[in-house]
Amino acid sequence: MYVLVMAGGAGTRLWPLSRKARPKQLLDLTGKGTMIQATVNRVLPLTAVEKIYIAANRDYAPLIQHQLPDLPPENIIQEPSGKNTAPCIGLGALHMAQQDEVMAVLPADHFIADEEGFRQALLAAEQVAREGYLVTLGIQPTQPETGYGYIHRAEPLGRYNNHTVYRAARFLEKPDLPTAQRFVDTGEYYWNGGIFIWQVSTLLEAYRRYMPEFARQLDALGQAIQAGQPIDGIWSQIQAQSIDIGVMEKADRVAVVPVDIGWNDVGSWAALYDVHASGNEDQNVVLGTEHIGVDTRGALVHGNGRLVATIGLDDVIIVDTDDALLVCARDRAQEVKQIVDWLKENQRRELL
Amino acid sequence: MYVLVMAGGAGTRLWPLSRKARPKQLLDLTGKGTMIQATVNRVLPLTAVEKIYIAANRDYAPLIQHQLPDLPPENIIQEPSGKNTAPCIGLGALHMAQQDEVMAVLPADHFIADEEGFRQALLAAEQVAREGYLVTLGIQPTQPETGYGYIHRAEPLGRYNNHTVYRAARFLEKPDLPTAQRFVDTGEYYWNGGIFIWQVSTLLEAYRRYMPEFARQLDALGQAIQAGQPIDGIWSQIQAQSIDIGVMEKADRVAVVPVDIGWNDVGSWAALYDVHASGNEDQNVVLGTEHIGVDTRGALVHGNGRLVATIGLDDVIIVDTDDALLVCARDRAQEVKQIVDWLKENQRRELL
Numbered sequence: 001m002y003v004l005v006m007a008g009g010a011g012t013r014l015w016p017l018s019r020k021a022r023p024k025q026l027l028d029l030t031g032k033g034t035m036i037q038a039t040v041n042r043v044l045p046l047t048a049v050e051k052i053y054i055a056a057n058r059d060y061a062p063l064i065q066h067q068l069p070d071l072p073p074e075n076i077i078q079e080p081s082g083k084n085t086a087p088c089i090g091l092g093a094l095h096m097a098q099q100d101e102v103m104a105v106l107p108a109d110h111f112i113a114d115e116e117g118f119r120q121a122l123l124a125a126e127q128v129a130r131e132g133y134l135v136t137l138g139i140q141p142t143q144p145e146t147g148y149g150y151i152h153r154a155e156p157l158g159r160y161n162n163h164t165v166y167r168a169a170r171f172l173e174k175p176d177l178p179t180a181q182r183f184v185d186t187g188e189y190y191w192n193g194g195i196f197i198w199q200v201s202t203l204l205e206a207y208r209r210y211m212p213e214f215a216r217q218l219d220a221l222g223q224a225i226q227a228g229q230p231i232d233g234i235w236s237q238i239q240a241q242s243i244d245i246g247v248m249e250k251a252d253r254v255a256v257v258p259v260d261i262g263w264n265d266v267g268s269w270a271a272l273y274d275v276h277a278s279g280n281e282d283q284n285v286v287l288g289t290e291h292i293g294v295d296t297r298g299a300l301v302h303g304n305g306r307l308v309a310t311i312g313l314d315d316v317i318i319v320d321t322d323d324a325l326l327v328c329a330r331d332r333a334q335e336v337k338q339i340v341d342w343l344k345e346n347q348r349r350e351l352l
Numbered sequence: 353m354y355v356l357v358m359a360g361g362a363g364t365r366l367w368p369l370s371r372k373a374r375p376k377q378l379l380d381l382t383g384k385g386t387m388i389q390a391t392v393n394r395v396l397p398l399t400a401v402e403k404i405y406i407a408a409n410r411d412y413a414p415l416i417q418h419q420l421p422d423l424p425p426e427n428i429i430q431e432p433s434g435k436n437t438a439p440c441i442g443l444g445a446l447h448m449a450q451q452d453e454v455m456a457v458l459p460a461d462h463f464i465a466d467e468e469g470f471r472q473a474l475l476a477a478e479q480v481a482r483e484g485y486l487v488t489l490g491i492q493p494t495q496p497e498t499g500y501g502y503i504h505r506a507e508p509l510g511r512y513n514n515h516t517v518y519r520a521a522r523f524l525e526k527p528d529l530p531t532a533q534r535f536v537d538t539g540e541y542y543w544n545g546g547i548f549i550w551q552v553s554t555l556l557e558a559y560r561r562y563m564p565e566f567a568r569q570l571d572a573l574g575q576a577i578q579a580g581q582p583i584d585g586i587w588s589q590i591q592a593q594s595i596d597i598g599v600m601e602k603a604d605r606v607a608v609v610p611v612d613i614g615w616n617d618v619g620s621w622a623a624l625y626d627v628h629a630s631g632n633e634d635q636n637v638v639l640g641t642e643h644i645g646v647d648t649r650g651a652l653v654h655g656n657g658r659l660v661a662t663i664g665l666d667d668v669i670i671v672d673t674d675d676a677l678l679v680c681a682r683d684r685a686q687e688v689k690q691i692v693d694w695l696k697e698n699q700r701r702e703l704l
Contacts, residue, residue: 016659016661292694294687294690294691295684306674307675307677307703308676308677308679309676309677309678309679309680309688309691310678310680311680311687311688311690311691312683312684312687313680313681316665318677318679320677323658324659324660325659325660325661325670325672326662326663327660327661327668327679328662328663328665329663329664329665331664332646332647332663333663335646335647335663335664336663338646338663339644339663348659
């Protein structure tokens with residue numbers, strides 16, 4: 001199995017730790033390695049490191065190589081600019097020689113608690129993919145989240161590696177809260193975690209059918225790469241498009257493998273708290289520093305070595321970095337974006 | 353008028369800014385100078401700098417000299433160890449040649465908003481002191497504070513420099529809350545701010561009468577100083593004692609000058625907030641750094657240059673220093689002591 005890890009995100013929602021030069025996937029949020037390292041380690045039991053590719057903006061290539069020293073340097077696929085997921089995945093597929101082989105596409109910046117469960121689901125998806133399906137993992141929702149896209153399942157296709165797999169009826173964009181609640185209540189909807197599995201040939205055929213202009217550009221990209229020429233000129237003309245809209249919503253042989261694997265996209269400091277406090281909600285989560293708490297509950301403390309002392313606080317997020325400090329109510333973690341926006345408006349590049 | 357500024361306190365309640373090597377009176381809490389500088393500047397319109405003395409532990413002498421470059425170096429009176437206020441004031445009085453002159457004793461670490469009102473009250477007290485009274489300023493209480501001692505006034509002694517001055521009936525130690533409430537309700541009680549005014553001769557006579565053992569030790573101290581000998585041996589045998597208990601509670605010619613001068617002992621981070629937020633309670637007080645607040649009210653942010661961003665917080669104290677960070681509910685500021693105690697128990701000297 002080939003693996004394409006997409007490492008393109010900017011991730012401003014983990015400011016002040018995440019910065020332009022140091023996005024979420026390249027951060028060590030837990031003290032146990034960066035998210036991209038965890039993503040690669042998670043699939044190493046399934047495939048050889050030579051079959052793992054990383055697609056990322058070329059600015060990040062040196063840091064990625066540094067964080068993944070065992071990865072062949074040529075497996076880092078450098079995007080000249082961000083064009084969303086469809087071009088990124090297409091560029092990745094060009095590097096995979098065996099077109100009848102299955103490729104898995106994984107975001108570089110998600111957390112998965114049940115790693116073995118994840119691998120078993122990938123093996124199920126691989127079986128389905130070999131039947132010519134475009135396959136996605138459907139994350140069992142735990143609450144009516146409005147920040148994710150959803151996948152509506154249709155009829156079961158059968159059992160694969162002990163997983164019941166369904167035909168995917170629709171890919172839906174982020175819903176409002178009543179809609180999300182209805183989705184969760186029916187039990188027929190899954191979160192779209194951006195994890196895809198298909199044969200390389202199935203993907204390329206889908207591009208030709210549903211994104212014909214991009215398919216032609218992809219041929220040109222392939223020729224340029226074969227000839228050892230730069231791809232910047234062709235790449236600049238490619239239209240940004242997500243694989244969800246460009247392919248998945250239009251295709252008809254689409255399957256979903258439901259999973260319940262402790263998935264979390266770590267899209268905010270509150271999400272990082274949830275990952276670590278799971279099942280222990282009144283405790284404090286302390287990462288990267290020492291914390292002395294007097295009457296402090298439900299705190300996330302993320303530091304860089306300085307002592308953090310707290311008194312009389314509930315449900316607060318404290319993120320301590322060399323040049324900026326964030327103190328935030330835990331249920332307001334999404335508003336970190338407002339701080340980042342303010343910094344952009346005020347041209348505070350040193351803090352972005 | 354002589355002035356003796358007592359700069360002996362340790363001030364752990366402003367941790368993490370205040371440390372053993374850098375106590376409250378030597379901190380610049382406001383960006384406008386340290387508390388000891390403010391204390392000296394406050395009385396400079398009343399007297400010559402040559403008549404101002406600072407009493408402090410000898411460890412602090414170099415930093416005090418640095419902060420008060422215009423003060424004659426010999427005016428820094430170095431205590432070998434802390435013995436509370438009565439020995440400190442006695443040692444100070446030994447340096448004041450004219451025994452019929454009035455001396456004012458001032459703590460080095462209090463804030464006074466109405467500086468001219470303070471000086472006028474000192475001038476009133478000076479007049480009373482010349483009649484042989486031991487005089488103290490009585491701070492008009494603004495709430496039933498249980499953290500201060502109180503002074504109960506008796507009958508009026510008369511008007512001095514436009515102040516009605518009372519005989520002081522009793523000095524009372526820190527009361528419980530119902531007692532404090534009763535004190536405030538009667539209108540006859542004042543906070544004891546530790547500010548005293550008397551003729552040097554009146555003080556020395558009081559020592560002889562109410563602290564005879566210390567008076568003899570003080571004579572020995574004076575002889576050692578005259579002879580240019582070290583005072584450490586004598587000093588080590590002196591019993592620690594406060595001037596309140598040693599003299600003021602026992603003496604009968606004691607007067608109180610009521611004042612309402614925006615006094616604050618800055619005994620906690622919450623007190624520092626009160627000093628700066630006065631009359632503007634829902635605003636944030638930001639000292640020493642830059643603050644971006646989203647939906648943040650009633651915060652004290654004390655930094656050292658790093659950006660502090662806050663989201664969705666009410667009434668919180670954030671103190672950012674090089675090696676430690678405090679985040680504290682504003683009504684829990686007294687509990688900073690618990691953090692300091694923990695550091696002591698765990699021998700974390702680098703943070704004390």
